[in-house]
Amino acid sequence: MQLYKVSWKQIYENPEKAFLIIGLIFGILFLLVVPPFQVPDEPNHFFRAYQLSEGEIIGEKQDNNAGGLVPKSLVDSMLLWSNLPFHPEQKTTSKQFIEALNIPLEPQKNTFVGFPNTVLYSPVAYLPQVLGIALGKLFYLSPIVLMYLGRLTNLIVAIYITFLAIKITPAFKWVFFLLALTPMATFQRASLSADSLINSISVLLLALLFKYAFDLNKAKIGRSDIGVLFILSLLLSLSKQAYFLVPFLCFLIPPAKFGSQKKYWVVCSLLCLTSAIAWILWSFVVKDVYVPLRPDVAIANEQARFVLSNPTKFAVIAFNDFNASLTGYLKQFIGVLGWLDTLLPNVLTFSYPAVLLFTSLIDSHANVIVPLQAKLKGFAVWFATIFLIYLLSYFTWTPVGQASIEGIQGRYFIPIAPLLFLLFYNRKFFLNIHDSKLDVVLVCYSLFALVISLIVLLDRYYNL
Numbered sequence: 518m519q520l521y522k523v524s525w526k527q528i529y530e531n532p533e534k535a536f537l538i539i540g541l542i543f544g545i546l547f548l549l550v551v552p553p554f555q556v557p558d559e560p561n562h563f564f565r566a567y568q569l570s571e572g573e574i575i576g577e578k579q580d581n582n583a584g585g586l587v588p589k590s591l592v593d594s595m596l597l598w599s600n601l602p603f604h605p606e607q608k609t610t611s612k613q614f615i616e617a618l619n620i621p622l623e624p625q626k627n628t629f630v631g632f633p634n635t636v637l638y639s640p641v642a643y644l645p646q647v648l649g650i651a652l653g654k655l656f657y658l659s660p661i662v663l664m665y666l667g668r669l670t671n672l673i674v675a676i677y678i679t680f681l682a683i684k685i686t687p688a689f690k691w692v693f694f695l696l697a698l699t700p701m702a703t704f705q706r707a708s709l710s711a712d713s714l715i716n717s718i719s720v721l722l723l724a725l726l727f728k729y730a731f732d733l734n735k736a737k738i739g740r741s742d743i744g745v746l747f748i749l750s751l752l753l754s755l756s757k758q759a760y761f762l763v764p765f766l767c768f769l770i771p772p773a774k775f776g777s778q779k780k781y782w783v784v785c786s787l788l789c790l791t792s793a794i795a796w797i798l799w800s801f802v803v804k805d806v807y808v809p810l811r812p813d814v815a816i817a818n819e820q821a822r823f824v825l826s827n828p829t830k831f832a833v834i835a836f837n838d839f840n841a842s843l844t845g846y847l848k849q850f851i852g853v854l855g856w857l858d859t860l861l862p863n864v865l866t867f868s869y870p871a872v873l874l875f876t877s878l879i880d881s882h883a884n885v886i887v888p889l890q891a892k893l894k895g896f897a898v899w900f901a902t903i904f905l906i907y908l909l910s911y912f913t914w915t916p917v918g919q920a921s922i923e924g925i926q927g928r929y930f931i932p933i934a935p936l937l938f939l940l941f942y943n944r945k946f947f948l949n950i951h952d953s954k955l956d957v958v959l960v961c962y963s964l965f966a967l968v969i970s971l972i973v974l975l976d977r978y979y980n981l
Contacts, residue, residue, distance in 0.1 A: 532694040533683040535960050537676065539698060540706070543967045544672045547707035550974050552609045553598050553617065553664050555855055556708035557926075560595045561632035563709050566646035566667055567591060568636075570654065576636035576806045577629075583806045584631040588624050594660040601978070602856035608980050617661035622654070633808045635711070639799050642711035642756040645674035664709065671713050675706045678717035686724035687732035688885040689935065689942065691950060691959055692877050693720060696934050698963045699869065700852030700861060700970035705928065712928065715756045719932035722749040722763055727935075730769040730891065733884045738774045743784055750788055754795040759906045760932050762898050764792040769891050814916040823917050824908070835907040838922045849927025850934075852970060857926070859977045865969055872962055877938040879948040879955075887942045899936040906930075 554560045568576065568585045576585045594617050600607045640647070649670030653663040683693045696702065697720070706713045725746065728735055750764035767788050772781035809817065824831045839846075851866045853859065906929050907922055914924030950956050975981055 530956060532690040532956075533680050535963075536683050536694050536697055537680045539960070539963060539967070540676045540679070540703065541672075543698075543703055543971070544676060544707045545669075546971055547703055547974070548665070548668050548672060550971060550978070551704070551707065551855075552601060552613070552978050553661055554595050555598065555601055555978070556704065556710055557856055558634060559709050561635040562643075562646070562711060563595070563664055563667065564591065564630050564632045565635040565638060565711075566643045566650055566709060567663070569640050569643050570647045570650045574640055575803065576632075578806055578808065579629050579631075581808060581812070582629075582631035583633040583636045583808045584629060585636065586627040587630050588622055588660070589626050589628045590620050590623050591660045592628060592630055594620050594664070603858050605855075605858050605977060609978050614661075618659055620659055620661070622657055622660055622663070624654070633810060636806055637803050638711055638757075639755040641752050642714055645671040645714060646709050667709050668707060671709060672706050675713040675717040678714075678721050682717070682721040682724040685721070685728055687728045687734075688882040688887075689727070689877065689880050689938070691880045691956070692873065692938050693724065693935065695869075695873050695876060695959065695963065696720070696931070696938075698967065699850070699931075700854065700865075700966060701850060701928050702931055703967060703970070704852060704854050705931075711756065712931075715753070715760070716931050718749060718753050718756060719760055719763060720935065722746070722753060723766070723933075723935050725749070726766045726769060727885075727939075729774065730766075730771070731885045731887050733886065736774065737776070738770060738784075746788060747791060750792045751795050754792045755799055758796040758800070759902060759909055759929070761792045761796050762902050762905070763933065765789050766895060766898055766936075769894060810913055816917060817912055819917045820912050820915075824911070831911070832904075834920055835904065835911075835922060837920070838907070838925075839903070841921070842925070846925070846927035846930065850930055851927075853927070854970070854974060855977060859973060861970060861973055865966055869966060872959070873938065874941065876959065877941040878943065878946050880950065881942060881944045881947045883944070883947075886944075887939065892940050892942070895936040895939045899933050902933050903930070 554563070556562075564584065564587050565576075567587050573585060576583055597613050597617050598609070601609060646667035649666035649668070650663045652670075653666045658666070679693075679697045683690055683697065686693055702716060705716065725742075729738055729742065729746075746764070746767060753763060754761040767785045770781070770785070772778045775781040775784060847870060848860070848866045849857070851869045852861050854861070906925060910924040911922050915922050948955070950959070
C-alpha cells in the first residue's frame with residue numbers, strides 16, 4: 518500500500534515523470550487500439566519510411582506521380598483497411614488482422630506507389646520509423662508487423678524527446694505537460710506520422726530557448742549549448758519547412774549570456790542562416806520529384822503571381838479564413854481523430870483549452886522572467902509561422918484567388934503552441950501548483966481526457 522502511495526505521489530509532483538508514465542501507457546494503448554493506417558496520411562508515411570529503410574533517400578517520378586518502388590505486400594496490407602477512412606459506420610474485424618498477418622513481405626516483388634506528399638520529406642522526420650521497420654525486416658516479418666514496429670519506435674523516441682523538453686523548460690512545465698498530452702498529440706505519437714518527431718523536436722528546441730533566454734540561473738551560454746541549438750534547428754528545418762522560423766527565437770537570449778555582443782550576433786545570425794539554408798537546400802534536392810497534389814486547381818506560377826500582385830488581398834483572405842475556421846482548428850488541435858472522422862465530446866474539446874489557459878496564467882517560477890518584449894517576439898514568430906502555413910497550403914491545395922484556403926488542420930499548430938501561451942506567462946497570478954494540489958487536478962484531468970478519447974476510439978473502430 519505504501520509503495521502505491523509513493524508511486525502516485527511521484528507522478529503528480531513531477532510533470533516530466535507524469536508525462537513519461539501517462540504518455541507511454543496511453544501511447545501504447547492508442548497504438549494498439551487504432552487500426553492500421555487510420556491516421557491521416559499514414560499509408561504514405563509507411564511507404565516513405567520503408568523506402569528510406571532501403572537506403573533510397575530520393576524518390577522517383579512516374580506518369581505525373583511521385584513516390585517509389587515498395588513491396589506489393591505493403592499495398593495489399595494497406596488496402597485491407599481501406600473501408601475505414603471517412604466511414605465512421607464501418608468497423609474493423611478480426612478477419613482483417615488475421616489476413617494482414619498472413620501477408621508475407623516478399624521484398625523482391627516491388628511495385629511503384631505514389632506518395633507525392635511524403636516523398637518530399639527529408640529522412641530526418643522518419644528516423645524512428647525507419648529503425649523499427651529495419652529491425653522487423655531482419656526477421657522477415659509481415660508488413661503489418663513492420664507498421665506496428667514503426668509506430669512503436671516513433672512513439673518511444675517522441676516520448677523521450679518530449680520528456681526532456683518538459684524537464685528542461687524552466688517554467689510552464691505543466692503547460693508543456695498538457696500540450697504534450699492532448700488527445701491529438703498522443704494520437705500522432707502512436708502512429709507512423711512524421712509529425713510525431715516534428716512536434717517533439719520543436720518543443721525541445723523551444724524549451725531550451727526558454728531556458729537560455731528567461732532562466733536567471735542560466736548565466737552563460739557555452740559551446741555545448743550552442744551546438745545543441747544548431748543540431749535541433751537543423752533537424753527541425755529539415756523535418757518541415759513551415760517551422761524554420763522557430764530557431765530565430767535565439768535572439769531572445771540576452772547578449773550578456775554569450776559573453777559579448779559580437780558573439781551574440783554571430784551565433785544567432787549563423788543559427789538563423791543555417792535554419793533557412795537547410796530547408797532551401799533540401800527543397801532543391803527534391804525539386805525533381807515534386808508534383809502538384811492538385812494539378813487541376815493548384816498552379817504554382819499563377820498562385821505566386823496572385824500573392825505577389827495582391828499581398829494585401831491574400832493577407833485578408835488568410836485572416837478571414839483563420840477567423841472563420843477557428844472553432845474547427847481548435848477542435849482539431851485538441852483532437853479530431855482517425856481520418857478527421859472521429860470527433861471527441863464538446864465538453865472535452867472546449868474544456869481543454871480553458872484548462873491550458875488557466876494553467877498558463879499560474880504556472881510561473883520565481884527565477885524566470887519573461888519581458889513583454891520577449892512575449893511579443895515569440896508571438897511574432899508564432900504569427901509568421903501560421904502565415905507561412907497558410908501560404909504553403911495555398912500553393913498546395915487552393916485554387917487561385919479563392920476566398921478561403923484549403924488543406925489546413927489544427928494539428929499543424931501543435932509545434933508552436935507554447936509561443937501562444939507564453940503571452941499569458943506572469944508572476945502576478947503565481948500560484949504554487951504543488952502546494953495547492955492543482956498538480957493532482959491537472960494529472961487527473963489529463964487522464965480523464967485520454968480515457969474519454971480511448972473510449973471514443975474503441976467505439977469508432979470496434980463493435981463493442
